[in-house]
Amino acid sequence: MGRILAIDYGKKRVGLAVTDPMQIIANKLTTVASHQIFDFLKEYFQKEDVEKVIIGYPMQLNNEPSEAVVYINPFLKRFQKLYPEMPVEQVDERFTSRMAFQTMIDAGLKKKDRQNKGTIDAVSATIILQSYLEQKKFR
Known part of the structure; x- marks a missing residue:
């Protein structure tokens, strides 16, 4: 069984999270500059067995895609062109940044650490992935 990789793609940064090989728990992986994501993915896919990629897809309250x-x-198109065999699922990422910020407060992170946008992006990817895993249990 391979890992599941979650991607929280943003204009400047990409938050990444990954499951353990048994796909039980989501863990924060890292944050990468958006312009470096494909270099990172190439290297990561060579090192790790990734079975599926989950991509956060932002929706508005009316269920329409956000701006x-x-x-x-464009990221999705390029990803699918480079990795046509990799299964990809889009998951609604509505409110994950707010949830990530609150999670960091609840975990006792200092204000300085909570202001690091990269940390918020990686925690958001972790929330997206953990939500996906929980929904998968009930399917």
């Missing part, structure tokens, strides 16, 4: 999809859709 951020103008950055995500």
Whole structure:
């Protein structure tokens, strides 16, 4: 069984999270500058057995895609062109940044650490992935 990789793609940064090989728990992986994501993915896919990729797809309250999809859709197209055999699922990422910030407060992170946008992006990817795993249990 391979890992599941979650991607929280943003205009400047990409938050990444990954499951353990048994796909039980999501763990924060890292944050990468958006322009470096494909170099990172190439290297990561060579080192790790990744079975599926989950990509956060931002939706509005009315279930329409948010304006951020103008950055995500080109990324998705390029990803699928480079990795056509890799299964990809889009997951609603609504509110994950707020949830990540609150999670960091609840975990006792200092204000300085909570202001690190990269940390918020990686925690958001972890929340997206953990939510996906929990939904998968009930399918």
